[in-house]
Amino acid sequence: MRTSVSLAVLAAVSGATAFWRMECHGRLGIARIDPLISPGEVAQHAHSIHGSSGFSESATYQNLIDADCTSCAVTQDKSVYWHPSLYFQHANGTYESVEQVGGMLAYYFLYGDDGSKDSSITAFPSDFRMIAGNSLRRSYSIAGYSAFDADPEKSFWSKLGQTSQTDLAQRALGFNCLNYNKQPEGSLYRHVMPEKSYLDANCADGVRFEIMFPSCWNGKDLDTKDHKSHVAYPDLVMNGVCPQGFDVKLPGLFYETIWATNAFNNVDGQFVIANGDVHGFGYHADFMNGWNPDFLQKAVDTCTDGSGKIQDCPIFDIQSLEDQQKCSLKVPKALVSEKVVGLVGNSLPGDVAIQYGPDSATVKNPALPTTTQELPTVGYSEGAQATGTAYQPGQIFKESPSSAAVPSPSVSLSKVAALAQATPPAPTEAPVAPAAVDDSKYEVVRTDYITVGDVVSMIIVKEAVEYVTVTTTTVTATGSAKARREVHMHRHAGRHGHNGRHLS
Numbered sequence: 070m071r072t073s074v075s076l077a078v079l080a081a082v083s084g085a086t087a088f089w090r091m092e093c094h095g096r097l098g099i100a101r102i103d104p105l106i107s108p109g110e111v112a113q114h115a116h117s118i119h120g121s122s123g124f125s126e127s128a129t130y131q132n133l134i135d136a137d138c139t140s141c142a143v144t145q146d147k148s149v150y151w152h153p154s155l156y157f158q159h160a161n162g163t164y165e166s167v168e169q170v171g172g173m174l175a176y177y178f179l180y181g182d183d184g185s186k187d188s189s190i191t192a193f194p195s196d197f198r199m200i201a202g203n204s205l206r207r208s209y210s211i212a213g214y215s216a217f218d219a220d221p222e223k224s225f226w227s228k229l230g231q232t233s234q235t236d237l238a239q240r241a242l243g244f245n246c247l248n249y250n251k252q253p254e255g256s257l258y259r260h261v262m263p264e265k266s267y268l269d270a271n272c273a274d275g276v277r278f279e280i281m282f283p284s285c286w287n288g289k290d291l292d293t294k295d296h297k298s299h300v301a302y303p304d305l306v307m308n309g310v311c312p313q314g315f316d317v318k319l320p321g322l323f324y325e326t327i328w329a330t331n332a333f334n335n336v337d338g339q340f341v342i343a344n345g346d347v348h349g350f351g352y353h354a355d356f357m358n359g360w361n362p363d364f365l366q367k368a369v370d371t372c373t374d375g376s377g378k379i380q381d382c383p384i385f386d387i388q389s390l391e392d393q394q395k396c397s398l399k400v401p402k403a404l405v406s407e408k409v410v411g412l413v414g415n416s417l418p419g420d421v422a423i424q425y426g427p428d429s430a431t432v433k434n435p436a437l438p439t440t441t442q443e444l445p446t447v448g449y450s451e452g453a454q455a456t457g458t459a460y461q462p463g464q465i466f467k468e469s470p471s472s473a474a475v476p477s478p479s480v481s482l483s484k485v486a487a488l489a490q491a492t493p494p495a496p497t498e499a500p501v502a503p504a505a506v507d508d509s510k511y512e513v514v515r516t517d518y519i520t521v522g523d524v525v526s527m528i529i530v531k532e533a534v535e536y537v538t539v540t541t542t543t544v545t546a547t548g549s550a551k552a553r554r555e556v557h558m559h560r561h562a563g564r565h566g567h568n569g570r571h572l573s
């Protein structure tokens with residue numbers, strides 16, 4: 070029996086799903102404060118801020134841990150979690166804040182480095198800080214793929230050359246269309262904010278913004294000038310193999326924030342993130358550690374329950390919802406009179422102008438928007454339950470179309486074929502057709518080519534409601550051909566357990 074690469078990856082995921090979800094039901098406030106990007110100054114754009122009330126434009130670790138409250142549930146966590154807030158621009162030009170539903174969640178995933186024998190997780194050191202995402206990004210660029218294509222199955226990412234840090238950072242963003250009457254979409258499934266008309270038609274319960282932080286650390290810098298270079302993504306964004314030089318595995322932070330975009334259903338206008346981004350490519354988030362590292366290490370080592378519930382971690386002291394919501398920010402003088410909630414006027418807080426892209430945004434706000442970018446809309450698609458897991462962010466992960474009902478656009482063949490450096494040589498014999506599976510139940514949804522060295526692999530992805538069949542035909546440059554078939558039985562909506570079998 071042949072070992073399947075994709076199955077090995079899935080197994081690794083399901084074998085290491087220890088995590089907890091830090092609930093932050095309170096919000097310290099919305100303000101143009103960002104001690105990482107704009108220390109000691111008013112920041113460019115408004116952020117929604119959660120965590121320790123010691124936060125300020127010049128906050129230090131000491132300030133955070135000395136503070137008397139946190140807007141998150143666990144009192145030992147004096148970290149601060151922040152991200153740009155969301156606004157709606159009415160047709161008449163007036164901006165209005167969008168309501169944030171239920172605060173935010175910060176997941177702590179405890180995935181080891183799959184490339185290392187050492188599967189340990191190291192707690193964030195005292196003064197540790199980092200940023201995920203890029204506020205100036207206004208486009209999506211992963212070779213052969215657009216933000217509207219479903220991601221290829223994770224096991225193909227490296228073969229497709231899609232594991233650069235820039236690629237992974239773009240796949241670390243998710244805009245989840247919420248409709249509680251449907252099966253939920255997968256986390257990090259859609260890497261672009263849907264258009265207003267799409268939201269009106271499909272996302273009856275709003276949109277969940279998702280962002281995964283890098284979790285591989287260089288082991289020495291607590292921060293770097295760009296607040297990113299000291300950390301890196303593992304090659305599957307959430308988990309996988311850490312790049313060389315980033316051998317220390319940190320807890321994997323993943324923020325989820327729900328915005329009530331549905332409150333503007335059938336109202337003319339557009340949604341704009343506080344940094345002047347309408348597509349979400351420039352969505353980003355910041356983290357400043359406020360845990361005692363010894364305590365966090367103990368939590369990381371002992372709170373390895375798969376439930377994700379902070380209540381299942383006995384060392385956490387959990388405060389009431391009311392106490393979380395009581396904790397707020399001391400707004401600096403310069404910002405006291407700035408309107409950031411409700412109808413805020415004819416510009417975003419800080420006079421941030423919309424920059425549509427696809428060119429990178431500039432930090433200085435241009436007087437007028439630059440070129441506009443017409444973008445299609447990715448379709449709604451229910452997520453596939455990750456294998457063997459009780460609970461995941463948004464309940465669910467999604468990595469490739471897994472249902473016969475997957476709407477177009479799916480990955481286009483031309484895009485993937487364009488990736489191939491060489492034209493696939495014709496095989497000298499027809500690929501061996503695997504016999505043991507009843508093909509009538511499947512339909513081909515796409516064909517991908519992957520070129521690695523002189524080997525061109527053709528991957529035919531077939532899908533049915535309950536099963537996903539991946540047939541890989543490998544053609545070497547010398548012309549010999551062999552076929553491999555893997556049958557993945559994915560479970561949908563948690564109705565079936567994962568199973569895998571391989572026919573060679």
Ligand SMILES: *[C@@H]1O[C@H](CO)[C@@H](O)[C@H](O)[C@H]1NC(C)=O
Nearest residue numbers: 159160161162163164412415
């Ligand atoms: C713009 O439209 C919104 C929504 O209808 C309204 O609340 C607001 O007062 C209007 N602003 C101006 C300046 O007319």
